[in-house]
Amino acid sequence: MKKRNIIEKIWDAHSIVQHKGHPAILGIDLILLHEVTSPQAFQTLEQKGIKVLRPEACLATLDHSIPTRVNRNEIFDASAKNQVQKLREYTKTAGIRLYDFDSGHQGIVHVIAPELGAIRPGMTVVCGDSHTSTHGAFGALAFGIGTTELTCALATSALLMSPSKTMRVAFKGSLRPGVFSKDIILALIAQIGTQGATGYFIEYTGEPISRMSMEERMTICNMSIECGARAGLINPDEVTYRYLKERIAIGSTPEKWPENRNEEWDEQVERWNRFKSDPGCVYDKEICIDLDELEPIVTWGTDPAQSIGVNQVIPNTDGIPEPARTSAKKALNYTKLSEDATISGTSIQWAFIGSCTNGRIEDLRIAASVIKNQKVHPGVTFYIVPGSEQVMKQAREEGLVQIFENAGAIFRMPGCSMCLGMNDDRVPSGQRCISSTNRNFVGRQGPGSITHLASPATVAASAIAGKITSPIPYFSQSRFV
Amino acid sequence: MKELIKIVSQAVPIEIAHINTDLIIPAKHLTSTEKSGYGPYLFQQLREESKNFPLNLEQFQGRRILIALENFGCGSSREHAVWALVQYGFAAIIAPSYSDIFFNNSIKNRLPVISLNAEAVQELIQEAKSNEEFEINLQDKTVRTSSGVEMKFEMDSYTQYRLIYGVNDIDYLLKHLDEIKSHFSGGKANE
Numbered sequence: 181m182k183k184r185n186i187i188e189k190i191w192d193a194h195s196i197v198q199h200k201g202h203p204a205i206l207g208i209d210l211i212l213l214h215e216v217t218s219p220q221a222f223q224t225l226e227q228k229g230i231k232v233l234r235p236e237a238c239l240a241t242l243d244h245s246i247p248t249r250v251n252r253n254e255i256f257d258a259s260a261k262n263q264v265q266k267l268r269e270y271t272k273t274a275g276i277r278l279y280d281f282d283s284g285h286q287g288i289v290h291v292i293a294p295e296l297g298a299i300r301p302g303m304t305v306v307c308g309d310s311h312t313s314t315h316g317a318f319g320a321l322a323f324g325i326g327t328t329e330l331t332c333a334l335a336t337s338a339l340l341m342s343p344s345k346t347m348r349v350a351f352k353g354s355l356r357p358g359v360f361s362k363d364i365i366l367a368l369i370a371q372i373g374t375q376g377a378t379g380y381f382i383e384y385t386g387e388p389i390s391r392m393s394m395e396e397r398m399t400i401c402n403m404s405i406e407c408g409a410r411a412g413l414i415n416p417d418e419v420t421y422r423y424l425k426e427r428i429a430i431g432s433t434p435e436k437w438p439e440n441r442n443e444e445w446d447e448q449v450e451r452w453n454r455f456k457s458d459p460g461c462v463y464d465k466e467i468c469i470d471l472d473e474l475e476p477i478v479t480w481g482t483d484p485a486q487s488i489g490v491n492q493v494i495p496n497t498d499g500i501p502e503p504a505r506t507s508a509k510k511a512l513n514y515t516k517l518s519e520d521a522t523i524s525g526t527s528i529q530w531a532f533i534g535s536c537t538n539g540r541i542e543d544l545r546i547a548a549s550v551i552k553n554q555k556v557h558p559g560v561t562f563y564i565v566p567g568s569e570q571v572m573k574q575a576r577e578e579g580l581v582q583i584f585e586n587a588g589a590i591f592r593m594p595g596c597s598m599c600l601g602m603n604d605d606r607v608p609s610g611q612r613c614i615s616s617t618n619r620n621f622v623g624r625q626g627p628g629s630i631t632h633l634a635s636p637a638t639v640a641a642s643a644i645a646g647k648i649t650s651p652i653p654y655f656s657q658s659r660f661v
Numbered sequence: 662m663k664e665l666i667k668i669v670s671q672a673v674p675i676e677i678a679h680i681n682t683d684l685i686i687p688a689k690h691l692t693s694t695e696k697s698g699y700g701p702y703l704f705q706q707l708r709e710e711s712k713n714f715p716l717n718l719e720q721f722q723g724r725r726i727l728i729a730l731e732n733f734g735c736g737s738s739r740e741h742a743v744w745a746l747v748q749y750g751f752a753a754i755i756a757p758s759y760s761d762i763f764f765n766n767s768i769k770n771r772l773p774v775i776s777l778n779a780e781a782v783q784e785l786i787q788e789a790k791s792n793e794e795f796e797i798n799l800q801d802k803t804v805r806t807s808s809g810v811e812m813k814f815e816m817d818s819y820t821q822y823r824l825i826y827g828v829n830d831i832d833y834l835l836k837h838l839d840e841i842k843s844h845f846s847g848g849k850a851n852e
Contacts, residue, residue, distance in 0.1 A: 194844075196837070196840050196841055196844045197837055197840055201818065201819065202819055203819060205834065205837055205840070205841065207841065207844045207845065216691050216692070216739075217738070217739065217740070219694035220694060220695070220696050223694070223696075228831070230831075230835075233838075233841075233842075234845065244691075245691070245692050257692065259692035259693060260692040262692075262694060263692050263693075263694050266694050308738060308740075309737075309738055310736065310737050310738040310762060324738035324762055325738060325762070325765075326738055326739070326740035326743070326762060326765065326766035326769065327696075327740040328740060328766065328769040328770065328830065329765065329766075329769065329830070331831060332830045332831050332834055335831055335834070335835065336831070336834040336835060336837075336838060336841055337841060337845060338834050338837075338841045339830075339834075340830045340833060340834060341765075342819075344761070374679055374732060374735055375679075375731065375732040375735065375758060375760070378732070378758065378759075378760060378761055379761060405736075405762075408732070408735065408760060408761070410761050410762060483679055483681075503678045503730055503731070503779075504678070506678075507677075507678050507679060600683075600688045600737075601687070601688050601689060602688035602689055602691055602692065619681075619683070619736060619737075621681050621683045621684065621736060622683075622684065622706060623683065623687065623706050624683055624688075627687075627706065
């Protein structure tokens with residue numbers, strides 16, 4: 181029998197109809213919804229008189245356009261308010277579970293779906309959001325779609341699509357203390373470029389991945405799209421199963437969910453194990469990255485591939501071939517930085533920890549470990565926005581919120597917040613923000629804003645210093661000398 | 662549905678690589694729950710930034726073909742980017758490469774996205790600047806200009822068929838609803 185990788189196995193298990201020279205009909209197990217890309221899909225269904233085929237296989241929440249103030253129920257922006265209201269109405273009519281404000285689980289859709297135990301190995305998962313790749317961390321084939329495809333998925337629990345090519349990214353070596361999975365994915369994007377994996381689904385493998393927590397794996401899979409891959413997967417293992425068992429054990433997954441089959445735990449694990457890539461399976465492309473020398477990474481430009489080690493100098497554009505040189509010059513002009521200058525020491529006015537990339541409890545723990553007994557620099561506004569109501573609750577219980585507030589950081593309510601400049605949380609024009617998010621595009625955090633992507637540790641260390649700074653000293657023993 | 666074989670127009674060159682969907686349509690316009698009304702905000706940031714941005718220049722007004730550099734439409738999956746391009750008046754895009762999600766969204770909205778190598782795109786940019794008329798022919802998969810340039814492009818036969826005849830995914834899938842339902846009830850799913 182042909183040896184297959186996890187991507188091919190999931191594809192084969194969900195390919196319902198496959199005619200030669202024609203895209204496959206791919207069954208979709210779970211549809212995630214948020215207020216921005218969904219209302220138009222429901223509207224089309226309504227016009228066509230079509231019902232959602234499997235409302236029990238959908239999960240919705242509010243995240244993108246909502247305020248993160250304490251009194252967030254009052255949405256001042258009329259258009260955003262309408263969008264939220266529309267999602268409430270449509271999900272109610274369709275019988276789709278919506279995790280609304282104060283449900284205990286509202287939050288960024290890519291944070292709450294895993295935390296509810298809704299993502300299981302071998303599933304196909306879609307959402308009108310490019311960071312759906314996050315859920316590949318569980319060995320699920322999860323990818324972002326547009327509104328037309330979302331309409332199809334709601335109506336038929338299926339999509340018409342052709343398989344992507346497969347790419348294996350194998351990591352080896354060990355991370356130094358102070359270097360995190362965010363730095364790994366930024367390094368990969370820098371190495372292969374923002375279109376290095378266009379047309380591919382990635383599988384991440386290697387010892388460093390095996391050692392990672394689910395949160396760390398989610399950060400890596402989340403940013404697969406920033407190198408062009410629609411999906412990024414990791415084989416399920418004991419870490420995955422332990423995470424899932426805890427989630428299911430705490431009863432966060434209602435019995436009636438389709439994810440909950442009448443199966444004993446061992447049977448489920450056995451079934452999930454069968455999705456793992458076969459030893460000796462092949463990929464269309466393979467690359468290997470050694471992590472031993474990896475430094476904390478920070479971006480200097482306006483795409484996620486334009487990054488360097490925090491202690492390195494900004495590249496000289498003479499050494500970059502066209503058309504990347506023109507892009508680099510333009511980017512430096514926008515970020516107000518110079519070639520050959522060090523990035524470390526650049527003054528910042530804002531710092532942000534949050535988003536579907538780094539807004540999970542582990543990210544907040546790392547930030548708290550850096551910021552404990554320190555003060556945020558007086559010239560810096562530091563927003564910390566939990567990815568979900570669960571993360572918020574846990575951060576309170578663990579005393580992290582106290583640590584943040586004692587340091588002078590501002591802890592807010594869950595949502596996408598400052599990641600994308602479509603709610604009240606924006607970086608003012610001309611100001612510079614170090615951010616644990618996923619995109620440093622021109623104006624991404626607000627018109628005229630300048631973004632530097634980095635790990636939560638680098639963000640926290642920089643917020644204290646008031647300038648871009650390596651977090652390494654906080655994680656080496658020398659700080660106690 | 663009416664067949665779409667030829668797109669005939671002059672072209673606008675936007676010589677920028679990696680144009681992401683945030684640049685095509687900024688997130689602040691995404692709180693609308695409509696599928697229309699995005700045209701006026703197309704490339705808003707780039708238009709506001711420089712009066713020399715091609716869409717601000719008299720020379721390029723009213724042209725229905727856009728030429729850009731590599732990795733066009735990267736980033737966010739927002740289909741609003743395609744809606745904005747179409748509603749502004751673009752009927753086809755030519756670039757060396759596109760992001761996967763943007764490519765899909767374009768085809769599903771029947772917006773032809775033509776891939777040609779970087780060199781060919783450079784040549785077409787010069788043609789656009791010289792105000793040559795373009796003809797994109799989906800039937801014989803060729804771009805022609807009034808100066809005599811002729812270039813073949815690759816496109817798989819299914820995509821070609823979709824663009825020409827305007828296939829609708831949802832109708833196609835609904836025809837297979839029984840097979841889909843049996844997939845989910847038969848327990849093949851998730852195995």
